[in-house]
Amino acid sequence: MDPFADLIAANAEYVDRFRLGDLPAPPRRKLAVVTCMDCRIDPLAILGLEAGDAHVLRNAGARITDDVLRSLVKSVNQLGVERVAVMHHTDCGAAKIVLSELRAKVVEATGNDPSAVEFHLIDDQAAALEADVEAVRGCPYLPPGTEVAGFLYDVTTGVAEPRHHATVG
């Protein structure tokens, strides 16, 4: 049994009703959204977007890492994006996980010690969101005028609360 058979079967149904073959690569709304990998977050639905509207970048915690920045540099300089929304969320694993427990689980499951891995955990959710907005604003490879917002998404209510706004410049 193929462990991915459910995805393959579902994609066949998607293909039957597919009508998006002519979408251009540059996002229609000139928007990039950076959010967490958390399964409870459907960023397109939360922000009223559809396919074609926005770049979506996701990792554990919606942290602004080198990987996110190198992606945004392409998004803004090559694909016409002019605004970046960073959306953290309540009840985030990056803020709940205790590093020593995560390390112990990895050692038990794999025999390998992940002490060299930077997990980008969050001590203070409000401060982390502000720091991540500032990390985008301060990126030297994004042009002046690029707009940056920080949102906090509440997984129990669906509210994406605007918390910060900054402009590269």
Add this chain to the structure above:
Amino acid sequence: MDPFADLIAANAEYVDRFRLGDLPAPPRRKLAVVTCMDCRIDPLAILGLEAGDAHVLRNAGARITDDVLRSLVKSVNQLGVERVAVMHHTDCGAAKIVLSELRAKVVEATGNDPSAVEFHLIDDQAAALEADVEAVRGCPYLPPGTEVAGFLYDVTTGVAEPRHHATVG
């Protein structure tokens, strides 16, 4: 005028019909999907998923970077994920962008030279997908038995073609 006003207004409508407040954090389908930030990709729709089913990780090119791996280590060891689908796509900016042109655009727009940035561009799409599947399979912090698949999504047809399957072990 708030440059993010459209998102804030759309979220108010989302909140009015929000019914997902009780979703648990561990993904129901024990699945993580790694795909590109490309605006034409709606990974939940493409693979028949809904909120609550899967972690979704996205960057430019769906490349398996340190940021993706540290996120997957949490996903698998802490949140019950047992399978990882890496989904590259046709017409990908990471494969079309010429590094010298990107650098020239950044220098022109910002005055700063991004030569120190690793952009993880793709020379050969098929080889890059295989390498990225192998990068997940070879991660020393994922337990034996974790399943890894490589898909190539065709942005003109909607088909997510299974190309690779590997098991951590």
